[in-house]
Amino acid sequence: MSTEFTARTATQVPSAHSAQVPDIEGSALFAGCPDVIGTPFSYDREEEIYGEGEEAEFVYKVLDGAVRTHKVLSDGRRQITGFHLPGDLFGLGQGEINRHTAEALTKTKVLIFKRRQVERAATSRVEVACQLWSMATSDLRHAQDLTLSLGRRSAQERVAAFLLEVDDRLGSAGTFALPMTRRDIADYLGLTIETISRTLSQLEEDGALRRDGGRQVSLHRTRLRRLVED
Amino acid sequence: MSTEFTARTATQVPSAHSAQVPDIEGSALFAGCPDVIGTPFSYDREEEIYGEGEEAEFVYKVLDGAVRTHKVLSDGRRQITGFHLPGDLFGLGQGEINRHTAEALTKTKVLIFKRRQVERAATSRVEVACQLWSMATSDLRHAQDLTLSLGRRSAQERVAAFLLEVDDRLGSAGTFALPMTRRDIADYLGLTIETISRTLSQLEEDGALRRDGGRQVSLHRTRLRRLVED
DNA sequence: CGGACACTTGAGGGGGGTCAACCTCAGTGG
DNA sequence: CCACTGAGGTTGACCCCCCTCAAGTGTCCG
Numbered sequence: 001m002s003t004e005f006t007a008r009t010a011t012q013v014p015s016a017h018s019a020q021v022p023d024i025e026g027s028a029l030f031a032g033c034p035d036v037i038g039t040p041f042s043y044d045r046e047e048e049i050y051g052e053g054e055e056a057e058f059v060y061k062v063l064d065g066a067v068r069t070h071k072v073l074s075d076g077r078r079q080i081t082g083f084h085l086p087g088d089l090f091g092l093g094q095g096e097i098n099r100h101t102a103e104a105l106t107k108t109k110v111l112i113f114k115r116r117q118v119e120r121a122a123t124s125r126v127e128v129a130c131q132l133w134s135m136a137t138s139d140l141r142h143a144q145d146l147t148l149s150l151g152r153r154s155a156q157e158r159v160a161a162f163l164l165e166v167d168d169r170l171g172s173a174g175t176f177a178l179p180m181t182r183r184d185i186a187d188y189l190g191l192t193i194e195t196i197s198r199t200l201s202q203l204e205e206d207g208a209l210r211r212d213g214g215r216q217v218s219l220h221r222t223r224l225r226r227l228v229e230d
Numbered sequence: 231m232s233t234e235f236t237a238r239t240a241t242q243v244p245s246a247h248s249a250q251v252p253d254i255e256g257s258a259l260f261a262g263c264p265d266v267i268g269t270p271f272s273y274d275r276e277e278e279i280y281g282e283g284e285e286a287e288f289v290y291k292v293l294d295g296a297v298r299t300h301k302v303l304s305d306g307r308r309q310i311t312g313f314h315l316p317g318d319l320f321g322l323g324q325g326e327i328n329r330h331t332a333e334a335l336t337k338t339k340v341l342i343f344k345r346r347q348v349e350r351a352a353t354s355r356v357e358v359a360c361q362l363w364s365m366a367t368s369d370l371r372h373a374q375d376l377t378l379s380l381g382r383r384s385a386q387e388r389v390a391a392f393l394l395e396v397d398d399r400l401g402s403a404g405t406f407a408l409p410m411t412r413r414d415i416a417d418y419l420g421l422t423i424e425t426i427s428r429t430l431s432q433l434e435e436d437g438a439l440r441r442d443g444g445r446q447v448s449l450h451r452t453r454l455r456r457l458v459e460d
Numbered sequence: 461c462g463g464a465c466a467c468t469t470g471a472g473g474g475g476g477g478t479c480a481a482c483c484t485c486a487g488t489g490g
Numbered sequence: 491c492c493a494c495t496g497a498g499g500t501t502g503a504c505c506c507c508c509c510t511c512a513a514g515t516g517t518c519c520g
Binding site: 129 | 360378459
């Protein structure tokens, strides 16, 4: 998996154990394991990378672009569990069978690893196992933060927190283009596209951000942060 | 951490890697690591085990009783992230600082391990590291299932799924006493105690369960399962 | 038997969903 | 160069599910 969109708050502290976080270059991910080499691959916009219920054969590392993973209910309701940006690993931690679907948001380059090889590396090299533990733990933190938002925060708080999270992941410039559609944001935050749209308009009206065409936003971070209880 | 309340669905498959799930007895948890020995300890009903923001010094294994872990917003809104029953490990995966609070639901016996020792064991024995990875992964799955419920399911679906999950964790007898209050259920499912109460009444009226005093329930599992889309 | 806490039930309100119309803009073809 | 098209986004009107507030009913334990 990966660090996904875990917000780096001031209280966050380096990983508990000695394994270090993977660096942006794919080559050093399974350092010291020459048999675990990633194969470059590309996906088009909206292309499925793997599907829920299929055998989990590979693990992926994003090099360029963006990926979303989601679960669906039988009637089509969708919950996005994470967005994956360059440097992130995804597809791990799902046993023999994929527990969600992964799709490319845009044209996306990845490195593909065989899951079995990664697991073999984990059982033979303790640093790899610790690294995988560290990544799973990081994803777990992210999932629990999302749980708190979905369970207990208002639409405005969720959207404000989401914008700050994306800004953070994208380099904390304060100005950026959202890499996903309103539908993706809605399905991530447990809301509807109309509510996302209305909330963004409201935030702009309140001076918490400026917009320029659908995707481009400039955050007023101190005001947004004031809206997010924590 | 632990398997928490992860529902075992028909599609679920044994852990991906070779590490085996810990057994109910604490002694075999860090097998082959004589330096990692748990110290027995007890907590009273509603007693705090550790608090969010404190240094994470220990890891815990439930022997008897039940524990909840939760996060709180500054205005008091609470989200329970998991209930931990006998056999479950909790308190792992939070770096140097606790990212949530843990409290005993009832009088609870645990085994306490020093976090540093567990981490040391992980870096020296690959089976331990894999076991910890496996547990983190299992917790991640659970958190993502909860995310789907909170984001996309109705109150009735959440309560029905919750009852089936508890039944499963408690041995699938179909009849059991809920180990937690309505408030705990509400704070786990992102609802209010009134909605929990009304939903249970409605489910009873629909013949999906029977109640006997506040906590005791008998599930009509096929009817409940029909209410839970998946 | 009485007090406290957990739980239930009702009445009313609001946040966000639903449905529908409209706008914007990039792409495509004439 | 412009008309057409369709997907993504915005906005409004209405409604419903769940929350809020409030009053009751167990039920456990002194």
